[in-house]
Amino acid sequence: MSLFFALFFVISIVIFAVSCYSTLGIVRHGLPENRFDNPGKRFNNMLKYGFGQKLLFREPYGNVHFVMFWSFLIFAAADLEMVLRCIFPVFTGISDKVPPVALLFDVAPALTLLAVLIGLARRFFLPPANIKDRSNDVLKMLAVIIILILAYFGSRGALVASGRSLPDYLPLSSFVAGFMANLSPENIDFLASCFLSVPALALLFFAVYVPYNRHMHMVTAIPNSFFRSLEKPSALKAEDFRAGNTFGAGQVNRFTWKDLLDTYSCTECGRCDAVCPAANTGKPLSPKRLVSSIQENLLANAADLKKGRKPSVSLIGEGKASISEEAIWSCTTCAACVESCPVSIEHLSKTVKMRRHLVQMEAKFPEELLGFFENMEQRSNPWGMAPSERTKWHANADVKTFEAGQTEYLFFVGCAGAFDSRARQVTIAFTKLLNAAGVSWGVLGNQEKCCGDSLRKLGNEYVFEQAVNENKKTFADKGVKKIVTHCPHCFNTLKNDYGLEVVHHSELISKLLKEGRLKFKSAANTGKVVFHDPCYLGRHNGMYDQPREIIAMTAGETPSEMGRSRERSFCCGAGGGRMWMEEYTGTRINRARVKEALGEKPGTISVSCPYCLIMFEDGLKDEGAFNDVSVKDIAEMVAERI
Amino acid sequence: MLVVTCIKQVPDTTQVKVDPVTNTLVRDGIPLILNPYDTNALEEALRLKDKYGFRVAVLSMGPPNAELTLRKALALGADEAILISDRAFAGADTLATSNVLACAISKLSEKEEVGFVLCGKQTIDGDTAQVGPGIAVRLGYSQLTFVDRIENIEAGRKTVRVRRKLEGRHEVVESFFPAMISVVREINHLRYPTVPMRLNSKDARVTIWDNKVLGLDPNTVGLKGSPTWVSKIFSPERTKGQILGNGMADPEGTARLLVEKLKEKEVLTF
Structure with a gap:
């Protein structure tokens, strides 16, 4: 009998392993990418995000998942011990010898059961809004787990009833054993065998079921947290521009193996959809569906890939196994999606890879971008204004020119700060602060060119690379060491993509205020202030406190917070090159955000990004609140008081 | 069949200012761009290539650095690029320029039948719109100017039907080819080059022809062959405007005033 079980068990394990391998093996068709560097940090991430489930604790239910996860792991160990004890009677296990383990092995499965029941109750009575198109996969899975746990108690109860296990530290199993007290030893043995067949059957069920649906995350989530990107979410790989090369991801095997593994880690929990500005304003983009569509495309092309042929189902296009251009x-x-994903999926880089393909291989993009790209190539600024206009604001400010070896900070004005009439006021306000505090600063004037942020996010890596080379040369020629900018897009690009020493004006102003180098002369006149976190300052660079410190010092009270702030801040709608595109579908993102801000009844909406400034002012006009509420950059708020 | 597109590299005139003292163009640091109208001529040539399978040659007369612009045309799909560059050609007016270009086109036609010469309506630096017609006259080609649509080409009958954009009306014209067609901006949008096209064009060869190749009489080219010369350039003085109405305080009244004024000036005629 035990030999039969042993065999059955081994076969189930083999089938499970083979089926996982054959499913995940397809990931090998992705491009190579090194995700084994810096193992210490990766291990740490695995503990934090994988075993620690850091990102799940943002909502109360995260506690339940944490209990489910850990108690299930302990239950798995307990079940394994039990199966081994039943198959090999000589093996007495450890739980009988170590009372705390015995207690743990008895309590943990009960906790799993409890967590599963809470999960089911939540599913039926309080379904979370972000799980929209939910499948019923989870019900089958949870049913199997419940049966598995009940069978476990049955088996352990049989062990107690037959006297092979001490009842002292097994309160629940002893309770089950009580029902078997009147049975003969043969009948108990028979019952034990029946119960024991359950884990083997369950394993078989998992083997044929798990690899083909989202419960694969039980296998892949932990490794995926090890392979988690160690870079900022906007970090993108440069391309090798050599004739004959292909650029971007136009077919599924142009993603890296980690991109493909990501799709198997997705649990379809919908946290990404819940925070996505596009998904929340009626656009056809759902980060969750983006990830699942990539997997569907991979599976649809599996036969081709295995035979070494070109994938026949197109990655970009209409249809269930493709991603639409509009998305x-x-x-x-x-x-926001990357930041909220508990299983370390990188949505952003996948999107940019597909944009790279569309722009660079097919020259296919929304028509507004043609003008944008030409402006960038011919005039080095997105607005397409004459480069000579870049210094127009100089007439209204006391401007210093950058002198090699003498000037400390290069003030990188940025295209918005130089060309947009509203953002120019921020530039002028900031120069007032620099002068008042006696900071050594200077500008490049007409020699400044666009940093290329939007180019890169729109997938025009080729022209971005040209911009980087030109700018780097100018910086080197001029002897630029330190840069300050009031645009988070310039800040992020120059700092993370160019690798330069850059401070955002919120850092510098906050430092100058703390050091007492800026003295207020007039009283604050801002009314209630609500602060909006720019994505490229906050989520992309982790700077949430500096602007708030400035507002606290300037307005006299800490800014009021919108429901979605800091890590969970909701985009103004201008990032990723969207600044230069029309928004035809759904509600405008900036209007949604402005409505949220107006909910706080502010006198001033404070921002620290010129794009946010433009988007908020436009949104206020659309909402008819432009004359009642003002939008101000933090630099303007400070400049008004000195 | 060959479609020859004539293109010119011009200073980005949105940025050109006239030096008030010397009355000359301040060209320092002004970027050179492909004449915007020529981008449409190039695109139309490429569309003819896509539709009829013609070969596209781009032709430009200018200093050696005009090679960059030609290379961009190759990146976009032109098959052949020729730069006509010789010190002897410098300082040419529209007559001397069309003389040189016509000579180059007839040289091209020795090897392959030239069906069409496409030009931009005019350049943004000279604004004469004379070079295209000048070429047509010298080569004896039909002359179709201000075209905003090429409707049909019949290879058998050797005819082309185009739509011309004139003030307040359109005119559909049919003509025999070879023909010189000058295009307006509305005809199309220039395509964007893919990166592989750009990378391939890096090594593409731009042929350079000087007067040794063309063998024109030195008295008919360049400054010597130019009967017109620019005696003075100046910015017309702008008379100061006037703010009428109460602006945002009375949007309806302001709008009404604007309509009245436009009617007064006969901009609005209803």
């Missing part, structure tokens, strides 16, 4: 262009690269 790809709807992304604002705000990284």
Whole structure:
């Protein structure tokens, strides 16, 4: 009998392993990418995000998942011990010898059961809004787990009833054993065998079921947290521009193996959809569906890939196993999805890879972008204004020119700060602060060119690379060491993509205020202030406190917070090159955000990004609140008081 | 059949200012761009290539650095690029320029039948719109100017039907080819080059022809062959405007005033 079980068990394990391998083996068709570097940090991430489930604790239910996860792991160990004890009677296990383990092995499965029941209750009575198109996969899975746990108690109860296990530290199993007290030893043995067949059957069930649906995350989530990107969410790989090369991801095997593994880690929990500015304003982009569509495309092309043929189902296009162009262009690269994903999926880089393909291989993009790309190539600024206009604001400010070896900070004005009439006022306000605090600063004037942020996020890596080379040369020629900018897009690009030493003006102003180098002369006149976190300052660079400190010092009270702030801030709609595109579908993202801000009844909406400034002012006009509420950059708020 | 597109590299005139003292164009640091109208001529040539399978040659007369612009045309799909560059050609007016270009086109036609010469309506630096017609006259080609649509080409009958955009009306014209067609901006949008096309064009060869190749009489080219010369350039003085109405305080009244004024000036005629 035990030999039969042993065999059955081994076969189930083999089938499970083979089926996982054959499913995940397809990931090998992705491009190579090194995700084994810096193992210490990766291990740490695995503990934090994998075993620690860090990102799940944002909502109360995260506690239940945490209990389910850990108690299930302990239950798995307990069940394994039990199966081994039943198959090999000589093996007495450890739980009988170590009372705390015995207690743990008795309590943990009960906790799993409890967590599963809470999960089911939540599913039926309080379904979370972000799980929209939910499948019933989870019900089958949870049913199997419940049966598995009940069978476990049955088996352990049989062990107690037959006297092979001490009842002292097994309160629940002893309770089950009580029902078997009147049975003969043969009958108990028979019952034990029946119960024991359950884990083997369950394993078989998992083997044929898990690899083909989202419960695969039980296998892949932990490794995926090890392979988690160690870089910022906007970090993108450069391309090797050599004739004969292909650029971007136009077919599924142009993603890396980690991109493909991501799709198997997705639990379809919908946290990404819940925070996505595009998904929440009626655009055809759902980060969750983006990930599942990539997997569907991979599976649809599996036969081709295995035979070494070109995938026949197109990655980009209409249809269930493809991603629509409109979805790809709807992304604002705000990284809310990446930031909220508990299983370390990188949505943003996948989107940019597909944009790279569309722009660079097919020259296919929304028509507004043609003008944008030409402006960038011919005039080095998105507005397409004459480069000579870049210094127009100089007439209204006391401007210093950058002198090699003498000037400390290069003030990188940015295209918005130089060309947009509203953002120019921020530039002028900031120069007032620099001068008042006696900071050594200077500008490049007409020699400044666009940093290329939007180019890169729109997938025009080729022209971005040209911009980087030109700018780097100018910086080197001029001897630029330190840069300050008031645009988070310039800040992020120059800092993370160029690798330069850059401070955002919120850092510098906050430092100057703390050091007492800026003295207030007049009283604050801002009314209630609500602060909006720019994605490229906050989520992309983790700077949430500096602007708030400035507002606290300037307005006299800490800013009021919108429901979605800091890590969960909702994009203004201008990131990822969306600044230069029309928003035809759904509600405008900036209007949604402005409505949210107006809910706080502010006198001033404070921002620290010129794009946010433009988007908020437009949104206020649309909402008819432009004359009642003002939008101000933090630099303007400070400049008004000195 | 060959479609020859004539293109010119021009200073980005949105940025050109006239030096008030010397009355010359301040060209320092002004980027050179492909004449915007020529981008449409190039695109139309490429569309003819896509539709009829013609070969596209781009032709430009200018200094050696005009090679960059030609290379961009190759990246977009032109088959052949020729730069006509010789010190002897410098300082040419529209007559001397069309003389040189016509000579180059007839040289091209020795090897392959030229069906069409496409030009931009005019350049944004000279604004004469004379070079295209000048070429047509010298080569004896039909002359179709201000075209905003090429409707049909019949290879058998050797005819082309185009729509011309004139003030307040359109005119559909049919003509025999070879023909010189000058295009307006509305005809199309220039395509964007893919990266592989750009990378391939990096090594593409731009042929350079000087007067040794063309063998024109030195007195008919360049400054010597130019009967017109620019005696003075100046910015017309702008008379100061006037703010009428109460602006945002009375949007309806302001709008009414604007309509009245436009009617007064006969901009609005209803």
